[in-house]
Amino acid sequence: MLSRRPPFPRLVDGVALLYEDGGASAARGADFSDASLLTSPATPLAFAHASSRQTDMELATGEGFAFERKVRVRDAPAVRSARLALIGPDVFEVAYVDRDGGGYAYLFLDQLRSAGTVSLVADSGGCDDIGNPVGESRTPVHVRDTARAGAQAMDAARLGVARSVSVTLRERDYADERRFELGGRRYDVKSVRAANGWAVVTGERELA
Structure with missing residues (x-):
């Protein structure tokens, strides 16, 4: 007797915890790659790995997102508002959701890695007797390591x-500061390019 095929695809590769936001990890300056800071309620969903296709690459290019993994889950209500996913010890950004119309959804996931911190420098708001601004505040924030580009930039700056x-x-970490410090050196912000919750901040080193 032939065995009957299951009526639904098997989701047996693991369980992903989906989060609407990161809870404590959403605080300014928090390490977005630290799973212990994901303190908001989570929805567990079984998943199966899905292979990436050329059309997926074209979709990512057209929609302006990057992804490392693609998984299939049941299209539960939590999928619609998911922003982060935890699989094992790794924190992923839910970059895109593609629903198949048959009760399943494909999550395109991009792992969040920290390349270390920079200090954003802002005037503290105080002034001297003649009105010149004095004093500074420094806020350490984490730099995203994207395809090792973040770590390489940090290393070059430190050297x-x-x-x-x-x-x-993260856009939420950047508050329009015009300077930052990295590796004991100060950089003047020359441009900022923001998209999808992230800001690429380009600085030029101050001359001694």
């Missing part, structure tokens, strides 16, 4: 071999 450096920060 002092880069006059200009670009760092990717």
Whole structure:
């Protein structure tokens, strides 16, 4: 007797925890790659790995997102508002959701990695007797390591071999500061490019 095929695809590769936001990890300056900071309620969903196709690459290019993994889950209500996913110890951004119309959804996931921190420098708001601004505040924030580009930029800046450096920060962490410090060196912000909750901040090293 032939065995009957299951009526639904098997989701047996693991369980992903889906989050609407990161809870404590959403605080300014928090390490977005630290799973212990995901303190908001989570929805567990079984998943199956799905292979990436050329059309997926074209979709990512057209929609302006990047992804490392693609998984299939049941199209539950939590999928519609998911922003983060935890699989094992790794934190992923839910970059895109594609529903198949048959009760399943494909999650395109991009792992969040920190390349270390930079200090955003802002005037503290105080003034001297003649009205010149005095005092500064420094806020350490984490830099996203995107395809190792973040770590390479950080290393070059620490070694002092880069006059200009670009760092990717969460938009919520960047408050229009015009300077940042990295590796003991100060950079003037020359441009900011924001998209999908991230800001690429390019600075040029101040001359001594």
